[in-house]
Amino acid sequence: MGVCLVTGSCGLVGSESAFYFAKSGLKIVGIDNDMRAKYFGKTASTRKMKKLLSERISGYEHHALDIRQLTGLEKVFEKYAKDIKLIIHSAAQPSHDWATDYPLVDFNVNATATLQLLELTRKYCPRAIFIFSSSNKVYGDTPNHLPLRELPLRWEIEENHSFYHGIDESMSVDSSKHSIFGVSKLAADIMVQEYGRYFGMRTGVFRAGCLTGPNHAGTELHGFLSYLVKCAANQQKYTIFGYKGKQVRDNIHSYDLVTAFDYFYKNPRTGEAYNIGGGRQNSCSILEAIGMCEKLSGRTLEDQYGQARSADHIWYISNVRKFQSQYPQWHQTYSLNRILEEMFHSY
Numbered sequence: 001m002g003v004c005l006v007t008g009s010c011g012l013v014g015s016e017s018a019f020y021f022a023k024s025g026l027k028i029v030g031i032d033n034d035m036r037a038k039y040f041g042k043t044a045s046t047r048k049m050k051k052l053l054s055e056r057i058s059g060y061e062h063h064a065l066d067i068r069q070l071t072g073l074e075k076v077f078e079k080y081a082k083d084i085k086l087i088i089h090s091a092a093q094p095s096h097d098w099a100t101d102y103p104l105v106d107f108n109v110n111a112t113a114t115l116q117l118l119e120l121t122r123k124y125c126p127r128a129i130f131i132f133s134s135s136n137k138v139y140g141d142t143p144n145h146l147p148l149r150e151l152p153l154r155w156e157i158e159e160n161h162s163f164y165h166g167i168d169e170s171m172s173v174d175s176s177k178h179s180i181f182g183v184s185k186l187a188a189d190i191m192v193q194e195y196g197r198y199f200g201m202r203t204g205v206f207r208a209g210c211l212t213g214p215n216h217a218g219t220e221l222h223g224f225l226s227y228l229v230k231c232a233a234n235q236q237k238y239t240i241f242g243y244k245g246k247q248v249r250d251n252i253h254s255y256d257l258v259t260a261f262d263y264f265y266k267n268p269r270t271g272e273a274y275n276i277g278g279g280r281q282n283s284c285s286i287l288e289a290i291g292m293c294e295k296l297s298g299r300t301l302e303d304q305y306g307q308a309r310s311a312d313h314i315w316y317i318s319n320v321r322k323f324q325s326q327y328p329q330w331h332q333t334y335s336l337n338r339i340l341e342e343m344f345h346s347y
């Protein structure tokens with residue numbers, strides 16, 4: 001039986017991947033030490049998901065390992081070696097803000113541990129497909145230099161601009177302020193590509209916009225839409241960080257991301273990087289998202305304003321045409337409304 005190794009298996013992307021690939025007949029081996037609770041506190045813990053995975057996936061095997069521990073990781077790779085067909089690497093320190101206070105931890109988890117995983121893949125299962133959850137933060141604050149216009153509810157780009165349908169992979173990763181988190185993700189992103197180009201391994205990098213879905217343990221520092229919907233559902237105050245709440249994000253459901261992984265898995269390439277996200281049709285500003293949540297809850301959301309995060313994007317929409325041109329059958333199944341409704345009802 002082939003094995004799918006999922007790092008961060010209890011997180012949003014990891015759990016969606018585990019459920020999805022279990023259905024395709026792969027044995028799921030998950031690695032997750034619930035470090036999300038250490039980063040963001042108990043309410044962000046992904047412990048419950050570990051239980052769900054064990055209950056719902058037959059043969060699910062869990063390792064509460066820290067991906068920084070090379071010896072522990074090596075034992076897992078040694079055990080399954082050439083049976084490993086697919087690796088979804090989604091364990092990470094995912095927050096821009098958290099990284100600023102703990103750069104060493106952030107870099108070791110996001111960058112160094114990714115290199116360890118690549119090296120173990122090269123040693124034990126070089127034909128496995130290695131998928132890495134990267135981030136649009138690899139472009140740093142370059143998107144903030146686009147000619148943006150302020151509208152009543154959102155920042156927007158001119159319709160005739162080449163990025164009107166989203167930012168594609170031609171955007172430079174140089175000469176910008178990335179944030180500490182942006183650099184650790186970029187280092188890992190380039191290394192994953194390099195293991196494809198240099199060693200011929202089948203690696204794919206997915207640079208995501210905002211990923212979301214009801215399985216997200218959303219918290220103030222990470223998982224904006226999930227956290228916002230939770231505040232709306234539970235009548236908690238929401239803090240808007242800077243840009244008058246007009247900053248724009250595109251949102252993709254974790255299920256639609258994982259179906260993209262599946263297309264790559266079935267027809268892999270070497271060292272490719274893709275921008276992936278909800279695109280223009282699934283984009284919203286914080287103010288627009290608040291409006292949609294208020295409609296769903298029938299109540300006004302109490303909010304307050306905080307300072308903008310350094311190097312945070314003012315406007316980011318992903319252009320997914322590169323991925324779609326290589327995998328034309330892939331399409332998104334979740335509209336923004338459907339995402340919000342599903343999360344609202346689940347909270």
Ligand SMILES: NC(=O)c1ccc[n+]([C@@H]2O[C@H](COP(=O)([O-])OP(=O)(O)OC[C@H]3O[C@@H](n4cnc5c(N)ncnc54)[C@H](O)[C@@H]3O)[C@@H](O)[C@H]2O)c1
Pocket residue numbers: 007008009010011012013014031032033034035036037046065066067068089090091092093094109133134135136207208209210211212216217223
């Ligand atoms: N959620 C988003 O909006 C978003 C956007 C762009 C990119 N990404 C990237 O996608 C990936 C997955 O994001 P997510 O939203 O699923 O995050 P998540 O926090 O929900 O999941 C990550 C999981 O990894 C685990 N983990 C963290 N550090 C670990 C360590 N040292 N050892 C073992 N396990 C560890 C956590 O406990 C958590 O369960 C990350 O690489 C993130 O940077 C996420």
